[in-house]
Amino acid sequence: MGIDPIILFGGSTMFCGVLGFVIGPSVGRVWYRIGNTELARSLDAKEAAFFKHIKANRSDPNFSSASNPLPDFYGEKINSLHGYRRWLRKQREHERKGTFKLGGKKK
16 A cells, blocks of 8 residues: 555656745846856846836825825836836826825925
8 A cells, every 4th residue: 555656746746846936036046147147247236226216216105095096116017118107107196196185395
């Protein structure tokens, strides 16, 4: 009385698949950085500059309300230049609506 080979191999395959799904991105990131050090450094610098720009241009969360919710605070939905411009417009619109309702100015 043992384990059926089909169940054993199926379970092993599922386990290896889940393990690869969990560990794969970390190992792949390390291999990519080892193989492409110059490109990885330039991408890190561009990403840092982009996030600095996002932080400088996002709307003040104090202007949020039920009728004026905060749009994409961290810029997670930006995936192109067109998306970035749309994000900027939404941030400005949110800020304009908030200052209009509160009667204040941006700090």
